[in-house]
Amino acid sequence: MVKMIITFCGIPACGKTTVAEKLVRKLNEFGASHKLLVSDKVSNRVYEKIFRFLRNNIDEVRYLIVDATFYKKKWRSEVQRIARENDEELSTVYLHCDLETSLRRNEQREKKEQVSEKVIRII
Numbered sequence: 001m002v003k004m005i006i007t008f009c010g011i012p013a014c015g016k017t018t019v020a021e022k023l024v025r026k027l028n029e030f031g032a033s034h035k036l037l038v039s040d041k042v043s044n045r046v047y048e049k050i051f052r053f054l055r056n057n058i059d060e061v062r063y064l065i066v067d068a069t070f071y072k073k074k075w076r077s078e079v080q081r082i083a084r085e086n087d088e089e090l091s092t093v094y095l096h097c098d099l100e101t102s103l104r105r106n107e108q109r110e111k112k113e114q115v116s117e118k119v120i121r122i123i
Helices: 016-030 044-057 073-085 099-108 117-122
Strands: 004-009 034-038 063-067 089-094
Touching: 004 016, 004 073, 016 034, 016 063, 034 044, 044 063, 044 073, 073 089, 099 117
Parallel strands: 004 063, 004 089, 034 063
Antiparallel strands: none
8 A cells, every 4th residue: 555645835824724625525535544734833843743743643544644834944854754764655735825815814814823924924
């Protein structure tokens, strides 16, 4: 059985979660085992949790899906390393949208789900 890590990368509110959730619905239709982790947080501590999630679940399901910004090269490289060490395929999907769209979508989120405008502009 082919196993795969799928990462969705891009600035906050660019549509990563929407696309990841569509993928999850399709995987459910086919009965494919999967786990999804979603985070727009951008701290090293959060990414350590993401890497731990990957390592802890690598043998549990067919598809591990991570929806996060991955804006630092070292974070993308670590996912590549985890995939390589575990003979997993890695598929990375980069989503793009203009800054104004991201800021508008972020503003439409519930307050607790919003990312600071500064973070969006930096990424």
